[in-house]
Amino acid sequence: MLHYLRHIRQKLILQDNVKRYFLYAIGEILLVVIGILIALQVNNWNEQNKEQEELVSVYAMIGENLKSDIIIIDGLLNTMMPVENYFKMVLHDEMTMEIYIECMECRDIMNGYPDISLEQRGYTLLSQFDNFSRMKDDSLFIAINDFYRYYITEIEVDISVIGIAYENNQKYWIDNYPWFSAWLMSTSDTDHINYMLNDPDYKNRVAYFYKMFYGIYVPHLKEYQNQASNLINLINERTKSS
Numbered sequence: 001m002l003h004y005l006r007h008i009r010q011k012l013i014l015q016d017n018v019k020r021y022f023l024y025a026i027g028e029i030l031l032v033v034i035g036i037l038i039a040l041q042v043n044n045w046n047e048q049n050k051e052q053e054e055l056v057s058v059y060a061m062i063g064e065n066l067k068s069d070i071i072i073i074d075g076l077l078n079t080m081m082p083v084e085n086y087f088k089m090v091l092h093d094e095m096t097m098e099i100y101i102e103c104m105e106c107r108d109i110m111n112g113y114p115d116i117s118l119e120q121r122g123y124t125l126l127s128q129f130d131n132f133s134r135m136k137d138d139s140l141f142i143a144i145n146d147f148y149r150y151y152i153t154e155i156e157v158d159i160s161v162i163g164i165a166y167e168n169n170q171k172y173w174i175d176n177y178p179w180f181s182a183w184l185m186s187t188s189d190t191d192h193i194n195y196m197l198n199d200p201d202y203k204n205r206v207a208y209f210y211k212m213f214y215g216i217y218v219p220h221l222k223e224y225q226n227q228a229s230n231l232i233n234l235i236n237e238r239t240k241s242s
Contacts, residue, residue: 086109
């Protein structure tokens, strides 16, 4: 093709046909420009395909992260939901000296709480995705972004509030009650049991912890599981169609 064009150019120069040579030059320039535009379009198409493949991979990772989170939350709920009954017994004044002596778990309901760390690697990658302006019109991107922004904030706040309450309780008991060391060593102490049975301070602390944990934190975790399952279904639809 290039040899053919050079042949035409030389022939026009030899014929000294300026007008025809000028038209030919314009045509040659247009061919070059068209070639460049086609090359740019092909390159852009390749980049978009590569970007789409990366996006699908990130979505798939988020799906796996959410599945892992659901399992982790199940573990926490399986551990703590049976303990809820002990909290209710305290709040309903159903505990007795005999129950406390025989039931170690009943004495330990305020001595710690299970914490979780939700997996966010996929979401972190999605947040760093290059073509953010185009992503704003992607319904799945919007759904994932809204989900994480809401629940990560809510759950982190819940854990922080529960953690502060736990630390305040520990400090108060350390500073004010000699039975604290025996309690930590899981030793039955009459003074400690009398405090749990008769002191309104204990019932107030149990009520606050119960509200924060079972009234706010646990519902958020269950909502997280439900919404995560919905997102997993949307992600599966997207990744299968790609």
